[in-house]
Amino acid sequence: MPKIAVKKLDENAVLPTYGTEFAAGADLYALCDKEIVFAPGETKFVKTGLAIEIPEGYAGFVHARSGLASKRGLAPANKVGVIDSDYRGEVMVALHNHSVSEQKIEPKERIAQLVIAPFLKVDFEVVDELNETARGEGGFGSTGRK
Numbered sequence: 001m002p003k004i005a006v007k008k009l010d011e012n013a014v015l016p017t018y019g020t021e022f023a024a025g026a027d028l029y030a031l032c033d034k035e036i037v038f039a040p041g042e043t044k045f046v047k048t049g050l051a052i053e054i055p056e057g058y059a060g061f062v063h064a065r066s067g068l069a070s071k072r073g074l075a076p077a078n079k080v081g082v083i084d085s086d087y088r089g090e091v092m093v094a095l096h097n098h099s100v101s102e103q104k105i106e107p108k109e110r111i112a113q114l115v116i117a118p119f120l121k122v123d124f125e126v127v128d129e130l131n132e133t134a135r136g137e138g139g140f141g142s143t144g145r146k
Contacts, residue, residue, distance in 0.1 A: 004054065006051070007050065010047075010049035012108075013048060013049025013050050014048075014049075016050075025113030027065065027113055029109065029110055030046050030048070031047045031048055031107075033107065035107070036104065036105045038097035038102065040100050042097050043094055043095065044094075045095075046095050050091050051088055051089060054083060057085070058119070059084055059119050060082070061080055061081070061083075061114070062082075064076055065111065068110070072103050073098040073103060074103050075095070076093055077095065078094055095111060
């Protein structure tokens, strides 16, 4: 398994962990002294106390934890956060309360999941025409519902 360098910015920070053997995302944990309260519709930055060194050609993608998002309405405000390989600051999660009731995060609670994945960097080239496809310009909903 490849290794990712992690710097603890606080001795109480918890290293990311995988919930199961085949989990794609490693859980990120809240670093706070007391519970964090989210009013309905409120967004707050939640610290992890960690900085990570992602290899060149890879990025860290911060996704919602399915249970936290679907059962309590707490999910990253930007839907998927992107951590570039040259970023060395603290990993934080902008959690948003999508529910209609107050929600709380406890210290060391799992708040999001981090997926490390390769990406393709490209040069964008202006052209006069694009290759034809069967779909063509069919956009939102063009392929039907079933």
